[in-house]
Amino acid sequence: MGKNLLCEAQPPKKGWKEIPIGGVILNAPTSLVNKTGAWRAFRPVWDNSKCIHCMMCVAQCPDMCIPVKEGKRLETDFDYCKGCGVCASVCPVKCIKMDEESKFMK
Ligand code: SF4
Numbered sequence: 001m002g003k004n005l006l007c008e009a010q011p012p013k014k015g016w017k018e019i020p021i022g023g024v025i026l027n028a029p030t031s032l033v034n035k036t037g038a039w040r041a042f043r044p045v046w047d048n049s050k051c052i053h054c055m056m057c058v059a060q061c062p063d064m065c066i067p068v069k070e071g072k073r074l075e076t077d078f079d080y081c082k083g084c085g086v087c088a089s090v091c092p093v094k095c096i097k098m099d100e101e102s103k104f105m106k
């Protein structure tokens with residue numbers, strides 16, 4: 001029988017005695033280590049000139065990647081934005097449009 005290359009590439013699985021109880025992540029902040037922006041297929045394009053800084057997008061973004069300074073939202077942190085489109089759907093003045101990420105790649 002031939003070798004299973006997929007299994008060889010995987011790290012060995014831990015047994016139940018080796019993992020934390022309940023699968024708890026013990027070391028914070030792991031979310032900062034993984035730049036989830038690389039997953040993005042669509043990019044939220046924000047029109048600052050139409051923004052009323054209501055903070056709806058800031059409050060609803062599941063990745064907390066829309067920064068705020070002195071009561072104003074700033075440009076999205078594209079290192080962590082996954083392109084889910086929640087911000088665009090909650091914006092009351094529709095100043096965020098989702099566009100294909102491929103258009104922004106060099
Ligand atoms: S697309 Fe999703 S992850 Fe990106 S800024 Fe909007 S709500 Fe946040």
Ligand code: SF4
Pocket residue numbers: 046050051052053054055056057058073090091092093094095096
């Ligand atoms: S929801 Fe729209 S108007 Fe409100 S802060 Fe975000 S981009 Fe600006």
